[in-house]
Amino acid sequence: MEEKNTSNERDVVNNIGTSKIVSKKNKKKKYKKFLTIGIVLIVLILVFYSFMNKNNKAVNMMSNIDYSTQTVTRNDIKVTLTGxxxxxxxxxxxxxTLISGEILNAPFEEGDIVEEDTVLYEIDSSDAKTNLEKAELNVSQSKKSYDRLLESLDDLNVKASDSGTVVNIDVKKGDSVQPGQVLATIRNSDTMSITLAFSSDDVEAFYVGQSATLTVEGTYEDINGTISSIKNVEEVIDGYKLVKRVTINVKNTGGLSTSDKATAVINNTACVESSNFTYITEEDIKASISGDVVSIKVDEGDSVSKGQLMVVLESTTINDNIDSSERNLRDAELSLENQYENLDEYTFKSPISGTIIEKNYKVGDKLESGKNLCTIFDLSYLTMTLNVDELDISQIVVGQKVNITAEAVENKTYVGEVTKISINGTTTNGVTVYPVTIRIDETEGLLPGMNVDASIDVVNKENVLSVPISAVARGNRVLVKKQGSSNTEEEKEPKKDKNSNESPLEGYEYVQVEVGISNDDYIEIISGLKEGDEIAFANQIPSFQNNMNGFYVEPEMENSAPNGGEQMSDGEHRNEGGRP
Structure with missing residues (x-):
């Protein structure tokens, strides 16, 4: 029993000790919690105090704003775009240059004024002339070859060499023929010819065209004829007789043939011996080139005239040769044209009228391909490009006058004109501008490369109701003196505690107005005010920023002129006074 009681006493003691330890831990946790809450409250109080302190400073500064009064009047307002x-x-x-060579002539200097097509440089062109001559010879040879082939093409059409009768056709359609092969025979039997020998001494008195009488052997028929030719070469017949041959033509009435013989008497002189008649013409028609017979245009017994088509041949080889020769000729002609153009490149002419700005090569210099020889400026007028904002481009039109000034030329204003408005705009950082080209004709004192300022009057209104631009507050409101209010110094003092919707001055009230165009000084009042109304506006508008907490305090008064701003990059514009 004693041991059990002792054990129970120990348990009670242990429990009491454990409770004391837990109680101490809970107290520490509550202390840390209260400490954290206290720190947060202190920080919030400090932040609130700082904000109120800065806001009070802003209110105090606002209370120190100095106001001016003015009467609503009418003025001229001009809106100008500048850049x-x-x-x-x-x-x-x-x-x-696209060629190389030695410069032989360069008859100009920097500063010279040249006209279009004036010769500037002449380059050694001896090699080019040699190539040109070769090209000319090549064209000539190709042309001759082509012409010969065309003539051979004409040979495919076989024609009668003389008038007569077709006595024989030696080919048929589809036959292949070779050069020299007989195709047909033509005979002229209307006139017969006979050659007779006369004594050389007697022939001396004969002449061509002289009449002759022929006697046909067997029938003893007399026929009249005419001497057609006399052969002056003497011959010896029968071993001792000197004779000359005389040819006589006679009309064939149809009874004569080559088997008939005759003698003749000329000027009472008889021939030495008789001879056979011959046809005045009997000719074989031959092929000049090879080919296939595709058509026969005459029949045997037909009468034909000289040059009449008789047989048509076809030759694939000739056609192919003609096509090839035609291509060769065209190639040669193109090569010749290139050589002429190449020769022209050895003489450089001025492409425009203007002033020589740079001369980079002189006589004797060796020129390499791709080098710049000289630079020419047309200075008959000057141009500039003004980049106009997308919000203002609609106010620019071709023909508008532009005032131009340059720092390099003091106390002088030049007049330009808008000549082009490009629709190819450029967008940078969300802003689009359009290039406007301006031409300046009167350029005395100006040079290319000079920086100039340009101004364009886009709107000009005269005698419009207006107020100073600083008199218009946010929301297009103007401080206007109340009716019946006196104008004392006390009333001009701003209120210490004011609401943003209340007037900051005693005796004045905000009036809503409708505004129009504006410039740096005045803004147009379309409605809301009348001429003679007294208005008030701040002389200075303070603004500041608390660098510790980032709060920004902005006063109630601000410029509410229409949009438009200054863009300082070269060639861009700024709107001097907004837009209507």
Missing amino acids: SGTLKPANSYTVT
Whole structure:
């Protein structure tokens, strides 16, 4: 029993000790919690105090704003777009060579004024002339070859060499023929010819065209004829007789043939011996080239005239040769044209009228392909490009006058004109501008490359109701003196505690107005005010920023003129006074 009681006493003691330890831990946790809450409250109080302190400073500064009063009047308002740019010549050209060689002539200097097509450089062209001569010879040879083939093509059409009768056709359609092969025979039997020998001494008195009487052997028929030719070469017949041959033509009435013989008497002189008649013409028609017979245009017994078509041949080889020769001729002609053009490249002419700005090569210099020889500027007028904002481009039209000034030329204003408005705009950082080209004709004192300022009057309104631009507050409101209110110094003092919707001045109230165009000084009042109304506006508008907490305090008064801003990059514009 004693041991059990002792054990129970120990348990009680242990439990009491454990409770004391837990109680100490709970107290520490509650202490840390209260400490954290206290720190957060202190920080919030400090932040609130800082904000209120800065806001009070802003209110105090607002309470120190100085106000001016003015009467609503009428003024002239002009809106101008301005910008800057760099002058460029009306036209420019850099003469570049595609050939090489020695410069033989360069009759100009920098500063010279040249006309279009004036010779600037002449380059040694001896090699080019040699190549040109070779090309000319090649064309000549190709042309002759082509013409010969065309003539051979004409040989496919076989024609009668003389008038007569077709006595024989030696080919049929589809036959293949070779050069020299007889195709047909033509005979002229209307006139018969006979050649007789006369004594040489007697022939001396004969002449061509002289009449002769012929006697046909067997029938003893007399026929009249005419001497057609006399052969002056003497011959010896029968061993001792000297004779000359005389040819006589007679009309064939149909009874004569080559088997008939005759004698003749000329000027009472008889021939030495008789001879057989011959046809005045009997000719074989032969093929000049090889080919196949595709058509026979005459029949045996037909009468034909000289040059009449008789047989048509076809030759694939000739057609192919003609096509090839035609291509060769065209190639030669193109090569010749290229050589002429190449020769022209050895003489450089001015492509435009203008002033020589740079001369990079002189006589005697060795020229390499791809080099710039000289530069020419057309200075008859100058141009500049003004980049106009997308919001203002609709106010620009071709023909508008532009005032141009340059720092390099003091106390002088030049007049330009808008000549082009490009629709190819450029967008940068969400802003699109359009290039407007301006031409300046009167350029005395100006040079390409000079920086100039340009201004364009886009709107000009005269005698419009207006107020100072600083008199219009946010939301297009203007402080206007109340009716019946006196104008004392006390009333001009701003209120210490004011609401943003209340007037900051005693005796004045905000009036909603409708505004129009504006410039740097005045803004047009379309409605809401009348001429003679007294208005008030701040002389200075403070603004500041608390660098510790980032809060920004902005006063109630602000410029509410229409959009438009300054863009300082070269060639861009700025709107001096907004847009309507």
